[in-house]
Amino acid sequence: MNFFILSIIKAAVVASVLLTTLAYLQWVERKVIAHIQVRLGPSRVGPHGLLQPLADVIKLITKEDLIPPYVNKFIYLLAPFLAVTMALISISVIPFGGEIQVLGQRTWLQLTDLNIGLLFILAISSMGVYGVALAGWASNNKYALLGGLRSSAQMISYELPLSLAIVSPLLLSNTLSLRQIVDTQSGSILHWNILRFPAPQIVSFLVFMIAAFAETNRVPFDLPEAENELVAGFHTEYSSMKFAAFFMAEYANMVTVSCITATLFLGGWQPLFPAAWGSNFVPAAVFAAGGLVAIYHGLNPARRRDRLTLPIVGVIFLAIAALFLIPLLQQALIPLFWFAAKVGVILFVFIWIRGTLPRFRYDQLMGFAWKVLFPIALINLLVTGLLVALS
Amino acid sequence: MDVILFLIFAIIAVVCGINVVVQTHPISSALSLIGVMGSLAVLYLLLGAEFIAMAQIIVYAGAIMVLFIFVIMLLNAGAESKKGRSFVAQLLGMPLLVAFLALVSYFIQRLFPATPLVQFGAFKSGTAQNIGRALFTQYLLPFEVTSILILIAILGAIVLARKELE
Amino acid sequence: MNGVPLTWYLILSAVLFSLGIAGFLFRKNIITVFMSIELMLNAVNLSFIAFSYQLKQVNGHIFAFFVMVVAAAEAAVGLAIILTVFKNRSTLNIDEVNSMKN
Numbered sequence: 001m002n003f004f005i006l007s008i009i010k011a012a013v014v015a016s017v018l019l020t021t022l023a024y025l026q027w028v029e030r031k032v033i034a035h036i037q038v039r040l041g042p043s044r045v046g047p048h049g050l051l052q053p054l055a056d057v058i059k060l061i062t063k064e065d066l067i068p069p070y071v072n073k074f075i076y077l078l079a080p081f082l083a084v085t086m087a088l089i090s091i092s093v094i095p096f097g098g099e100i101q102v103l104g105q106r107t108w109l110q111l112t113d114l115n116i117g118l119l120f121i122l123a124i125s126s127m128g129v130y131g132v133a134l135a136g137w138a139s140n141n142k143y144a145l146l147g148g149l150r151s152s153a154q155m156i157s158y159e160l161p162l163s164l165a166i167v168s169p170l171l172l173s174n175t176l177s178l179r180q181i182v183d184t185q186s187g188s189i190l191h192w193n194i195l196r197f198p199a200p201q202i203v204s205f206l207v208f209m210i211a212a213f214a215e216t217n218r219v220p221f222d223l224p225e226a227e228n229e230l231v232a233g234f235h236t237e238y239s240s241m242k243f244a245a246f247f248m249a250e251y252a253n254m255v256t257v258s259c260i261t262a263t264l265f266l267g268g269w270q271p272l273f274p275a276a277w278g279s280n281f282v283p284a285a286v287f288a289a290g291g292l293v294a295i296y297h298g299l300n301p302a303r304r305r306d307r308l309t310l311p312i313v314g315v316i317f318l319a320i321a322a323l324f325l326i327p328l329l330q331q332a333l334i335p336l337f338w339f340a341a342k343v344g345v346i347l348f349v350f351i352w353i354r355g356t357l358p359r360f361r362y363d364q365l366m367g368f369a370w371k372v373l374f375p376i377a378l379i380n381l382l383v384t385g386l387l388v389a390l391s
Numbered sequence: 392m393d394v395i396l397f398l399i400f401a402i403i404a405v406v407c408g409i410n411v412v413v414q415t416h417p418i419s420s421a422l423s424l425i426g427v428m429g430s431l432a433v434l435y436l437l438l439g440a441e442f443i444a445m446a447q448i449i450v451y452a453g454a455i456m457v458l459f460i461f462v463i464m465l466l467n468a469g470a471e472s473k474k475g476r477s478f479v480a481q482l483l484g485m486p487l488l489v490a491f492l493a494l495v496s497y498f499i500q501r502l503f504p505a506t507p508l509v510q511f512g513a514f515k516s517g518t519a520q521n522i523g524r525a526l527f528t529q530y531l532l533p534f535e536v537t538s539i540l541i542l543i544a545i546l547g548a549i550v551l552a553r554k555e556l557e
Numbered sequence: 558m559n560g561v562p563l564t565w566y567l568i569l570s571a572v573l574f575s576l577g578i579a580g581f582l583f584r585k586n587i588i589t590v591f592m593s594i595e596l597m598l599n600a601v602n603l604s605f606i607a608f609s610y611q612l613k614q615v616n617g618h619i620f621a622f623f624v625m626v627v628a629a630a631e632a633a634v635g636l637a638i639i640l641t642v643f644k645n646r647s648t649l650n651i652d653e654v655n656s657m658k659n
Binding site: 435440491509543 | 559560561562563564565566567568569571572573575576577578579580582583584586588589591592593595596599602603606607609610611613614615616618619621622623625626627628629630631632633634636637638639640641643649
Binding site for chain 2: 130
């Protein structure tokens, strides 16, 4: 019985955290891109536009829900549902931390650990293409159809380099269970699969990242929704919450792909260097430094209201830093900190690239997958296998 | 629990299977077929074939069916017309099929009268490690031959799909 | 009762196989016919896995694996053929694709 209660609690916590992250990821993206383009980004709703996601949700819910005539209604309604479900399911096998003790119960900071965790993720991600393809087909709109066709071709093509890039770190870790993959990378950054002896996986990391950009339909591979050719691609005919569902699916895909990258290549929740060298104090130090900077700026304010707000923010940061020093909470919080830090960095790269790179042309996109990424991933796999076999 | 799971997914599989046959639009048939494949994957899990279950989703549902849907979308295939069916086929088809099914079921029941019940977790050898070991030792030659088969299939598909060189 | 008899799996497999035959025989659309073949292959796979469970060996899994590989190759070539047929005759009805010359 305890097992069921614990599982439900864990699922509820993960779902709520994930959904909040998705909402704020969009805010972060708008802010970062705005700063890349020397703008301010959302700034009206709440301080620094922090309430903007909430306002967006209210706007999307209250908008008129249009279903165009001549659509295939069942598939039209199924598509956004599929897209969101497939995007959210994979988070259930991601390990966020080690084993912890809550009220006498030992549990893992992971929803479930499968023997075939990685295959499960591949399976779910290969189902993700249906949401987009069916949306494009059911809308009965030529732009949507073109977007759907493009995206299914693109996602099939990039799945190959993606899978091949996943196989090479598997050769090092020798298991498909994500929990064990993280366990085999313990130690320091030199034990992470990206730098691990005998075959550092830098190449397959890059291939994986590039293929992941294509799988999530992000710039520079966002051909399926290229606005200057296809209006909005596959979701042209979707409005209100159904549009929001596609939007959410895109961000959920980004988060899951980042989690997988962190788990496979960057050691999951393992710290940057061993605890013996004091890695347990890094989170506290980071937050304390942030708090001190905020308080310093509060004492020498640039604007009048900063005199009040920044010290409060600083004190909150210091309190969080103190939390990281409580031995009882350390066990759970420190892995979470490292995991969140790695995922955060990868997500920032996603946004950064969107702000920097132009879009590929369609033939370049396909040629790149088949003529560049695929051979590179294959050769990397061969070399990795050779090095692992020789050592 | 096993019985409930089996019944749920068997019923889904059969309903989707019927749907594959009776739907007139190819896209609906394809979606129903994906339903069959998904529920079969769950049944494989119940039978302890975890690797094959995931391979089923990845290869069948995730690759082959995407190709089908891609082609249906590309050709913009519409619903098929009902006319032109053979009278004899309509009259005799279903009864013969049901008779065939009854016969097969009868033989299955007679051939396996008292097998032990299928229990989830009783057979744990279907892991990726075991399959991989069998593939690369006992079945190495067939495995290599399939790679040649796939190579031929790729070449064939390219030859068929490329534009005429004139 | 905890667990289902093996025969249920085999009968389910037989039912799906018959549905595949029905689709193969009754349908006119070449793509649906092709999908019915896939349905039959799936039904056979279920039998393989069930027998594999019964004999406590992985050989059935390997067979199912090879069936999948063959199905993938078949789908690639078959769909390419369908594309070519459609390009030449602009129909998907198998009854209209009955002459060697068009």
